[in-house]
Amino acid sequence: MAEKNTSTIILFVITGAIIVLFGVLGLLKFKSGQKIKADIKTTQDEINRLKMQATEKASLEQRIEEAMHAVDQLTKILPNKEEVREAEFMRLLKSFEESSGVTVLSLSPQQQQLPGEETGSGYSQHKYVVKLKGSFPQFVKFLHSLETHIRFFKVDSFDLQAPTEESEYEEETYTPKRLSIKVTISTYTYE
Structure with a gap:
């Protein structure tokens, strides 16, 4: 067991x-x-x-x-640097002058930054004051040509001055034949 x-x-x-x-x-x-x-x-x-x-x-x-x-x-x-040089810009304005009927009297570049001053943005602003003579409809055509151009141009301001001489007015409507116009335009170039 x-x-x-x-x-x-x-x-x-x-x-x-x-x-x-x-x-x-x-x-x-x-x-x-x-x-x-x-x-x-x-x-x-x-x-x-x-x-x-x-x-x-x-x-x-x-x-x-x-x-x-x-x-x-x-x-x-944006325009290139050559297009914003004074002579080239004046040539462009003259083409607008022909299509609109205004007379370009002068072009004055405005300094935007001091020489050697860096913006750091990669873009440079170019500003011009343009003096014109023309009727109001001609001025509107000029603005239209400028603002519809293939390159970017901005109208910063404009000033219209009526003539001081009575002979510069239409007799029947008493509208000015030609206004004195000052337009400030700016654009930019890419650096």
């Missing part, structure tokens, strides 16, 4: 060892499954973060492209 008890005890010990072994293996499998799930979640979070960064990058690239296009358009409509 002692042999039977010993066999039974050995059987219980072996069965217990097998149960403990399966328990340990099950616990290890459970813990490794949790680690794998945690690794999967971390990887998914990283993938989502990278997708978000890719979307933001694409959006920034689009905005940069739009800004570059806008700068390109601006530089195309």
